[in-house]
Amino acid sequence: MTCLYCKGTLENKLTNYIADLGNSIIVVRDVPTQVCTQCGEKSYDYHVSVRLQEIINQVKELVSGIAEVTYSDAA
Numbered sequence: 001m002t003c004l005y006c007k008g009t010l011e012n013k014l015t016n017y018i019a020d021l022g023n024s025i026i027v028v029r030d031v032p033t034q035v036c037t038q039c040g041e042k043s044y045d046y047h048v049s050v051r052l053q054e055i056i057n058q059v060k061e062l063v064s065g066i067a068e069v070t071y072s073d074a075a
Contacts, residue, residue, distance in 0.1 A: 001034065001057065003036035003039060003041055003043075004041070004043070005036070005039055005041050006035055006036060006038050006039040006041070007051070008036040008038025008039055009036070009037045010035065010036055010037075010040060010043070011034065011035055011036075011037050012032065012033070012034060013033055013034075013035045013036075014030040014031065014033065014071075015033040016028065016029050016030075016036065017031045017032055017033075017052055017071075018071065019027065021057050021060055023054075023063055023064055023066065024060060024063055024066065025064075025065075025066045025067070026055075026056055026059050026060065026063075026068075026069065027066070027067070027068045027069070028052060028055055028056075028068075028069050028070075028071050028074070029042050029069070029070045029071065030043075030070050030071050030072060031044070031048065031052065031071045032044075032045075032048050032071070033048075035058060039067040040048060040066045051071075055071070055074045057067075059075075
């Protein structure tokens with residue numbers, strides 16, 4: 001696949017996703033991501049995006065402050 005922004009090559013990697021919800025920050029570690037080797041833009045496939053939203057919705061009800069979750073542990 002190619003990057004939507006610069007047409008560079010996408011590479012599969014595990015990265016961190018950070019959601020700043022105002023009263024809390026949720027860090028999801030080791031998220032399967034496609035990263036452009038040229039510009040660094042990150043993209044997520046549909047299933048990963050849906051799962052990230054589910055994880056964030058679950059965790060935001062439990063914490064205020066900073067929470068850290070590993071994607072594979074929550075999936």
